[in-house]
Amino acid sequence: MIRFEGVTKEYADGTTAVGGLSLNAPTGAITVLVGPSGCGKTTSLRMVNRMIEPTAGRITIDGEDTATMDPARLRRGIGYVIQHAGLFPHRTVVDNVATVPRLLGWDRRKARDRSMELLERVGLPAELARRYPHQLSGGQQQRVGVARALAADPPVMLMDEPFSAVDPVVREQLQDEFLRLQAELGKTILFVTHDIDEAVKLGDQVAVLRVGGRLAQLDAPGRLLADPADDFVAEFVGRDRGYRGLAFRPAPPLEPREEPTVPLGAAPEEVRRVTADWVLVVDAGRPVGWVEPRAIDAPVTTDRLHRGGTVARLDGSLRAILDAALSSPSGRGVLVDDDGLLLGTVTASAVVAALDGVPRTDPVEPPEPVER
Amino acid sequence: MTRDVLDWLLDGAHWQGGEGIPLRVWQHVAYSLIAVGIAAVLAVPAGLWVGHTGRGRFLAVNLVGILRAVPSLGLLFASLMILGPKIPGELGVHVPVQVVLVVLAMPPVLAGAYAGVEAVDPAARDAARGMGMQGRDVLLRVELPCALPLVFSGLRSAVLQVVATATLAATVGLGGLGRYLIDGLAVRDYAQMAGGAVLVAALALLLDLLAATLQRLVVSPGLTGKTGRRTAAGETAASSDPRDVGVLTEGSTR
Numbered sequence: 001m002i003r004f005e006g007v008t009k010e011y012a013d014g015t016t017a018v019g020g021l022s023l024n025a026p027t028g029a030i031t032v033l034v035g036p037s038g039c040g041k042t043t044s045l046r047m048v049n050r051m052i053e054p055t056a057g058r059i060t061i062d063g064e065d066t067a068t069m070d071p072a073r074l075r076r077g078i079g080y081v082i083q084h085a086g087l088f089p090h091r092t093v094v095d096n097v098a099t100v101p102r103l104l105g106w107d108r109r110k111a112r113d114r115s116m117e118l119l120e121r122v123g124l125p126a127e128l129a130r131r132y133p134h135q136l137s138g139g140q141q142q143r144v145g146v147a148r149a150l151a152a153d154p155p156v157m158l159m160d161e162p163f164s165a166v167d168p169v170v171r172e173q174l175q176d177e178f179l180r181l182q183a184e185l186g187k188t189i190l191f192v193t194h195d196i197d198e199a200v201k202l203g204d205q206v207a208v209l210r211v212g213g214r215l216a217q218l219d220a221p222g223r224l225l226a227d228p229a230d231d232f233v234a235e236f237v238g239r240d241r242g243y244r245g246l247a248f249r250p251a252p253p254l255e256p257r258e259e260p261t262v263p264l265g266a267a268p269e270e271v272r273r274v275t276a277d278w279v280l281v282v283d284a285g286r287p288v289g290w291v292e293p294r295a296i297d298a299p300v301t302t303d304r305l306h307r308g309g310t311v312a313r314l315d316g317s318l319r320a321i322l323d324a325a326l327s328s329p330s331g332r333g334v335l336v337d338d339d340g341l342l343l344g345t346v347t348a349s350a351v352v353a354a355l356d357g358v359p360r361t362d363p364v365e366p367p368e369p370v371e372r
Numbered sequence: 373m374t375r376d377v378l379d380w381l382l383d384g385a386h387w388q389g390g391e392g393i394p395l396r397v398w399q400h401v402a403y404s405l406i407a408v409g410i411a412a413v414l415a416v417p418a419g420l421w422v423g424h425t426g427r428g429r430f431l432a433v434n435l436v437g438i439l440r441a442v443p444s445l446g447l448l449f450a451s452l453m454i455l456g457p458k459i460p461g462e463l464g465v466h467v468p469v470q471v472v473l474v475v476l477a478m479p480p481v482l483a484g485a486y487a488g489v490e491a492v493d494p495a496a497r498d499a500a501r502g503m504g505m506q507g508r509d510v511l512l513r514v515e516l517p518c519a520l521p522l523v524f525s526g527l528r529s530a531v532l533q534v535v536a537t538a539t540l541a542a543t544v545g546l547g548g549l550g551r552y553l554i555d556g557l558a559v560r561d562y563a564q565m566a567g568g569a570v571l572v573a574a575l576a577l578l579l580d581l582l583a584a585t586l587q588r589l590v591v592s593p594g595l596t597g598k599t600g601r602r603t604a605a606g607e608t609a610a611s612s613d614p615r616d617v618g619v620l621t622e623g624s625t626r
Contacts, residue, residue: 073504074504086496086497086500087499088514089518089592090514090591
């Protein structure tokens with residue numbers, strides 16, 4: 001656990017970057033620091049590995065006061081990921097990843113083997129290992145940055161806006177893989193972002209900071225959206241928070257309706273036999289898309305399918321299920337099981353009707369109490 | 373005229389003996405490399421230190437400007453008058469010449485070194501410190517290797533200037549390719565003068581070529597961009613999500 005106890009950073013000119021911050025980042029969980037620019041979130045993060053020294057207060061990691069530790073030794077035990085990856089341009093990918101193991105005195109071979117293992121872990125093909133950073137895309141560089149931070153298997157990770165310099169599509173992909181990786185590794189992570197959507201997506205708990213480094217609210221993301229502590233937090237979490245909050249509410253018991261389907265490759269007559277404005281096409285039990293019977297004049301191929309709809313798992317979040325219904329051209333949202341096999345469909349009105357029966361507060365246990 | 377110069381250069385007699393072209397070239401190379409060597413030993417560490425710490429930058433920038441403005445011939449006679457009498461024998465002439473050449477070589481070498489370190493990606497420097505490198509590691513393992521292209525360009529620029537200016541050695545009675553210019557002028561042998569100038573230029577180009585070769589061997593291919601463009605192959609490979617179902621994609625579940 002990373003513990004901030006009344007941590008303050010004041011600069012010589014009298015500005016307070018962080019004012020009396022107290023919070024706990026629990027072991028094995030992602031704690032996100034989020035806030036507008038100038039709220040001291042990056043300063044707070046950098047005080048953990050003593051890239052910046054606090055002027056008052058104390059930061060402990062698993063009970064040990066960081067101020068008493070040698071800064072270089074402290075940092076070698078903490079994974080550090082930054083916005084533009086900060087890869088060493090003169091070293092190959094594999095040598096970049098091996099940086100901390102080499103600093104710790106591992107022999108070359110062991111460090112290399114470990115690097116190759118990590119590249120695979122973060123989803124990079126082995127042939128990229130011998131390349132140089134300038135030959136990689138922004139998303140690939142960021143993956144290498146994550147692999148490098150994980151190389152010596154540190155229990156604690158500090159991540160400073162690691163995904164904000166890549167385009168939105170790659171960002172989402174990196175976020176999803178980051179969550180998958182964290183589910184496997186269970187690191188204690190302090191994560192800084194200015195993006196509230198990223199914060200609620202990634203955080204087990206989210207700390208909203210206001211300018212001057214003061215904690216405005218520390219809560220699970222669902223609670224943050226459902227119950228902002230004050231006007232500042234409400235404004236910061238922004239519009240659509242009711243809809244976005246659905247992502248943190250489990251689906252109510254829904255009865256999927258049976259949906260008539262045709263297989264991929266079905267003839268036009270077969271499609272028209274189904275009396276509906278839109279017909280769902282399946283392939284080996286998996287939904288692949290919708291077709292309009294009157295627009296079909298040849299056997300159904302994938303390029304004739306409507307591509308608008310999303311699918312949701314029956315046990316997924318309310319947001320995913322409602323989105324499936326709203327995005328479907330037929331108005332019927334496609335539900336699947338964990339293996340992606342079709343279970344049936346549900347309409348938006350059925351989802352909304354079911355919503356009324358679900359409690360509005362977050363069922364997740366609130367994070368540990370915090371001294372403020 | 374061109375014909376005369378060619379005749380002079382190709383005359384076998386000029387390539388032999390105690391005052392032949394090979395000896396003059398050798399002397400010229402020696403004057404030049406000693407000067408650039410001394411300048412490198414002084415200015416590269418100083419420049420790295422300035423770039424690494426950010427301290428003394430104002431001084432370094434102004435020193436570079438001032439040294440560049442010093443007229444070489446004037447400095448040669450000044451240092452000959454001041455240092456010459458204090459140093460016995462032939463060294464009394466050699467040292468003032470070296471002083472001039474070192475002063476000439478310092479500005480580009482110093483500027484290359486501090487600019488090289490300053491140009492290192494701040495994110496790479498921050499990452500190096502954040503991963504637990506000490507100041508010396510950051511300088512030697514990250515900043516210096518990344519600064520090498522600019523360090524080399526400073527050194528190469530110094531070599532070119534020093535080779536051209538080392539002709540001044542002849543004006544105070546020393547050897548080198550400058551002899552052909554001075555001696556040719558004295559007897560109005562323009563072919564000899566032009567031949568000497570051609571040799572100076574050729575030597576400068578040759579040394580620059582050697583330096584370029586050394587640079588290729590020493591500087592990481594990651595910095596020169598000669599390793600081919602990036603491809604998106606890995607990116608697309610990594611994006612293939614097994615949960616993608618046909619053209620329908622699973623909505624965000626969180």
